Amino acid sequence: MNKNIILCGVGGQGTVLASKLIAGAAMRRNIPVMSAETIGMAQKGGSVVSYIRLGDDLYTPMIPKKEADIIVGFEPSEAVRMLPYLKDGGSVIVNSCPTKPVTSVLAESGYDGIEMVEYLKKKVSKLTVIDCNKAAEEIGSSKAINMILLGAALNTGELDITKEEIKEILAQRVKPQFFEMNCRALDYIK
Secondary structure: OOEEEEEEOOOOOOHHHHHHHHHHHHHOOOOOEEEEEEEEOOOOOOOOEEEEEEEEOOOOOOOOOEEEEEEEEOOOOHHHHHHHEEEEEEEEEEOOOOOOOOOHHHHHOOOOOHHHHHHHHOOOOOOEEEOOHHHHHOOHHHHHHHHHHHHHHHHHHOOOOOHHHHHHHHHHOOHHHHHHHHHHHHHOOO
16 A cells, blocks of 8 residues: 655644644554655745655655645645646545635735635546635634544545544644544544
8 A cells, every 4th residue: 555645734734743643643553654844934824745655665755746645735725736746536635714825914815715726626526625614613623624634534535544543643642631622623524
């Protein structure tokens, strides 16, 4: 089993934690893992991309273009930006709610993410769009977006990792008072 996974978003959305959970669950099953993050001004809303490669005969954590099995887009424009990495027939899970970059806020642009989601609908046959703001409100935490998207990605079956395996690693990675909320978020998308 070889899997190439890209998680992309902006600083503060929890992409790195989600990637660490995937890698941790794979390592627990003795699946070889390589991962890397590119973090550009992450604390100021800059782009964050996590590359995760699972399986044998891996020589670099970076994923070549047209080889990602799945892209999890925490922010719609970031998902579009990473689309050249998706293989034919690959899956995209995307949050429909944008996180406006600083430049967009300062320019008072009308960026609302809708055009990015529409573009993805035209280009990706296996697309799951999630209104993460609505889901996070129902769960009771705006910090649940990463687990909502990770749960949806696990539901595709393409990661070959279960929610239970993620929850085992999650219990080690988050403070006990946040564990149940994160589990609810993982299970939000059925």
